[in-house]
Amino acid sequence: MLIDEARLHELRALGRDDPALLGSLVSIFIEDTTERLAAAQAALAAVDLSRLRALGHALAGSGGILGLTRLAALGSALERGALAGDLDTARGVVDDIARELPDIIEVVRVEMRADA
Amino acid sequence: MRVLVVDDDRVTRLAVGALLRRHFGAEVLEAANGADALTTTTREKPDVMLLDLFMPMLDGVGVLRALRAEPAHAKLPVIVMTSSAERHLIGEVIALGITDVLIKPLVGQQGKQRLEAALERARGPHGLGSGAAPRRVLVVDGDPAFRRVVEQALRADFEVREAATGVEGLQMFLEARPAVVCIGAGLGLLQEDRLAGKIRQDGAEDRARVFLCANRDTPLPAGDLYAGIIPRSDDAISFRRDFLKIALGQAAEN
Numbered sequence: 019m020l021i022d023e024a025r026l027h028e029l030r031a032l033g034r035d036d037p038a039l040l041g042s043l044v045s046i047f048i049e050d051t052t053e054r055l056a057a058a059q060a061a062l063a064a065v066d067l068s069r070l071r072a073l074g075h076a077l078a079g080s081g082g083i084l085g086l087t088r089l090a091a092l093g094s095a096l097e098r099g100a101l102a103g104d105l106d107t108a109r110g111v112v113d114d115i116a117r118e119l120p121d122i123i124e125v126v127r128v129e130m131r132a133d134a
Numbered sequence: 135m136r137v138l139v140v141d142d143d144r145v146t147r148l149a150v151g152a153l154l155r156r157h158f159g160a161e162v163l164e165a166a167n168g169a170d171a172l173t174t175t176t177r178e179k180p181d182v183m184l185l186d187l188f189m190p191m192l193d194g195v196g197v198l199r200a201l202r203a204e205p206a207h208a209k210l211p212v213i214v215m216t217s218s219a220e221r222h223l224i225g226e227v228i229a230l231g232i233t234d235v236l237i238k239p240l241v242g243q244q245g246k247q248r249l250e251a252a253l254e255r256a257r258g259p260h261g262l263g264s265g266a267a268p269r270r271v272l273v274v275d276g277d278p279a280f281r282r283v284v285e286q287a288l289r290a291d292f293e294v295r296e297a298a299t300g301v302e303g304l305q306m307f308l309e310a311r312p313a314v315v316c317i318g319a320g321l322g323l324l325q326e327d328r329l330a331g332k333i334r335q336d337g338a339e340d341r342a343r344v345f346l347c348a349n350r351d352t353p354l355p356a357g358d359l360y361a362g363i364i365p366r367s368d369d370a371i372s373f374r375r376d377f378l379k380i381a382l383g384q385a386a387e388n
Contacts, residue, residue, distance in 0.1 A: 022241075025242065028242070035155070036152055036155075046144045046148065050145065072190060076142070076143050079145075079146050079186075080143050080146060082238060082239030083143075083238070083239045083240070090239070
């Protein structure tokens with residue numbers, strides 16, 4: 019499951035008070051997550067574990083608050099792997115994120131439309 | 135109520151801000167990092183800070199230290215938002231003086247209720263960790279060995295007061311105004327439920343949270359006398375873990 023339906027319902031409810039909210043969340047999420055993936059790939063190449071940890075934390079945070087369960091789990095796994103100094107795990111997780119992010123972004127675009 | 139949301143993640147700031155506005159009618163201020171949080175606090179004087187711990191440059195612990203060192207902000211209620219990966223920092227931030235710890239993400243009915251309870255405590259003058267006030271826990275139990283377990287379990291982060299009887303417990307409650315009361319067994323004339331009832335009747339705005347310390351399989355008594363049951367234990371580490379989880383809603387420590 020890529021997105022938590024109950025959380026989606028809550029976000030839509032918040033969006034009823036603030037019509038621009040969902041659009042802002044979607045655009046910021048896509049921009050920031052795409053940048054974070056690129057930064058994680060660069061951090062892997064540079065063997066920068068503290069940067070990887072921070073990026074995993076950020077991905078877990080934004081994924082969690084939007085109910086993106088798969089992304090939140092991947093972010094947490096990256097954070098834990100980097101914290102443990104496990105570069106192989108971190109590399110595997112970053113590869114997973116790179117592979118799955120297009121589907122996650124598509125789900126966000128579709129499910130968080132203001133008129134969804 | 136003006137709430138300053140401090141988080142380096144823009145999505146989190148936006149979503150938490152929307153939640154605060156819709157459900158709590160809050161005026162929301164934002165800061166993207168620790169340095170910005172301190173500047174905004176000085177300039178805007180928020181009523182409450184919602185603070186992420188893990189941020190680049192100046193992290194949440196650094197922000198808390200700076201606030202507590204500054205007399206103007208030493209008592210600013212701070213609610214910490216954290217992920218389970220930072221649970222090793224929880225003892226340190228409690229010691230610095232916080233109102234509550236909320237485990238991220240703040241979603242669902244449970245997240246809303248936890249936030250509501252934290253904001254409620256932030257409004258009270260003696261709530262759990264309000265500002266830099268000492269976090270007092272009162273344990274009332276007829277068994278000195280159990281009181282010792284509680285004292286050992288919590289002394290690193292809390293000021294623990296002990297009472298051996300219900301009457302003594304009530305007196306100490308009125309004197310010390312603890313944020314949390316742990317009521318056990320063998321209290322003499324003023325027994326457990328009556329003591330809990332007396333504390334519940336206390337008209338103070340900052341009513342303490344009262345927990346029953348009983349065996350793990352004991353059902354929670356009907357009514358609203360207790361906020362929950364914390365299992366009795368003869369092991370301080372085990373009791374601490376249960377206390378942090380049940381009384382503060384914190385993830386288990388390693």
